[in-house]
Amino acid sequence: MIQSFLLLRQTALSSDAGVTLNFGNGDANESVQLGQFNDVLCKHGDDREIEIEFRWGRPADLGDTRVYVARYKKDKGGAAALKSVRLEDDGESYWAVLGRHNAYSIKLGSERYKRGASPEYRPERSVMFPPAARSKLKEHGRRVENIGLSLMEELRRISYLGPIRQIPKRDYGWSGNMPINLGDCGERMADALIASKYLGNNPGVNGDLLQDVSEWLKRMELADRVKVKRLGNSARHEIMLESDGEHINLRDVGVGVSQVLPVITAAYVAQPGTIVIVEEPESHLHPLSQALLAELFVEASIERDIQFIVETHSEHLLRRLQTLVANQDVDPSNVDMYFVEREGVNASLNDLELDEYGRIGRWPDKFFGDTTSEIENQTRSLIERKKKEMDIR
Structure with a gap:
């Protein structure tokens, strides 16, 4: 999860506007070096896609929340190809979708038909709609530019x-x-x-x-x-x-x-x-x-x-954070806790469901050592040993 943030950041802030996904170069001292497209897929699948979604703004005020969604597929050479980008702000969405002959069609979510298609409309760094695409969007062009710039500024804040x-x-x-x-x-x-x-x-x-x-x-x-x-x-x-x-x-x-x-x-x-x-x-x-x-x-x-x-x-x-919630020093709505649980080769991200009293509603099996059981076992062992010592005497 953390690497997805860093992958998006180093892609959006890359010096090369033509980059699709910057998986990282060890010689360039970048935040993450993830290898190639297949290396980031679950179980290194051959026919999978990657989707990255990023929301920013103030979630409490949904009108200020913006959305970025990018989907990638593997091209014939094994590299990442940008399949689509969606930028959303205040209920309106703007799409760039890969079609035939490496042309990207530009479309508003509220409109039925696309406004045009061209290789020149390919988003830069998978984030910014290029000048040709913004020009095709006419009165929406400046707004799309502002969303892209806002996203890049948000990523710089990471x-x-x-x-x-x-x-x-x-x-x-x-x-x-x-x-x-x-x-x-x-x-x-x-x-x-x-x-x-x-x-x-x-x-x-x-x-x-x-x-x-x-x-x-x-x-x-x-x-x-x-x-x-x-x-x-x-x-x-x-x-x-x-x-x-x-x-x-x-x-x-x-x-x-x-x-x-x-x-x-x-x-x-x-x-x-x-x-x-x-x-x-x-x-x-x-x-x-x-x-x-x-x-x-x-x-x-x-x-x-x-x-x-x-x-x-x-x-x-984690325990102190639970105490802070229980003492009302922090609102539980401002805290999210997740546990990554593996089962064989599969993994899932599970919400621990912290309540207003600092209690965890879904305590994972073998999450931490069971302190209470350890104390009970230790006490039981102590009593049994003391009894044996008394019997010997």
């Missing part, structure tokens, strides 16, 4: 942190700018922290990124604060952690701190309206910090209007 963040360096150079995206491995985290030391108009809740990040490190009992230390008069800086009056280079602390620091920083660097995708934020963290990640995501979401998509194996994070 910030992604992969499951393995960059191992910290002993010192960093600084370009003089504040990044709005930390990179897929958090490689620009140091730039953001250094910029917070020197630049005004910092991101975050109180306009001080270093302070916001420090507060979370302290709540997680990982450090008292994070500091930036300049090396002489150079452009190089150290990222330091202060704990009990001692200052330690980030390179010299536990891996868990270096893995969670980009997660905390991303929550406060991201601009309002951003979608922040994080894989395994709990990596190398102790249980308290894992649980507090749930509070980080909730508070940043509420205070900064950020949507988080989190992939996690942490029971502590």
Whole structure:
């Protein structure tokens, strides 16, 4: 699911307007490298199609919700061919559909007949209707252009942190700018922290990124604060952690701190309206910090209007999120939980059905260890052993 977001993003933002689906090039350091068309199909089927649907706007106000749907098939050479694109806004839909001789027909959903067909109408990057197609749509051309531009802007708002963040360096150079995206491995985290030391108009809740990040490190009992230390008069800086009056280079602390620091920083660097995708934020963290990640995501979401998509194996994070719902700190309508369940070679995405009391209505089999049963078994074993020891005496 996460890779579909990244696939759409790197396709829509590709420098090549003629790209159909940018499955990724390892040499280009792109977010995902998915191979070829067959590699992304379930069970590597030969006669399947791919469909990507993306909705954006404010779901609470259906009039502001826009829809993008693209369908792809495999061409004779095994590559992806764009079969159709539908853009929708305020109840009106606009179609580009592949026909004979690689020509795309242009049509409004509210009209019975297509407005024309030509290879020149092929959507650019599978997203934007080209000038020739917009011209054929006449009075609707500007609107279709705006939908496409809006989609690309929304995709630019996707910030992604992969499951393995960059191992910290002993010192960093600084370009003089504040990044709005930390990179897929958090490689620009140091730039953001250094910029917070020197630049005004910092991101975050109180306009001080270093302070916001420090507060979370302290709540997680990982450090008292994070500091930036300049090396002489150079452009190089150290990222330091202060704990009990001692200052330690980030390179010299536990891996868990270096893995969670980009997660905390991303929550406060991201601009309002951003979608922040994080894989395994709990990596190398102790249980308290894992649980507090749930509070980080909730508070940043509420205070900064950020949507988080989190992939996690942490029971502590999930349990704390349930508690936050039960305590009415977060509205359950703003939280969706899904569990990917495998049965043989098949997989399904199942809604866990979180209610207003934080209870999960569809608890998957063997989802996490059964804590209650473990305690019962442990107690039973203890009693039986004590009895045996008493009998021996």
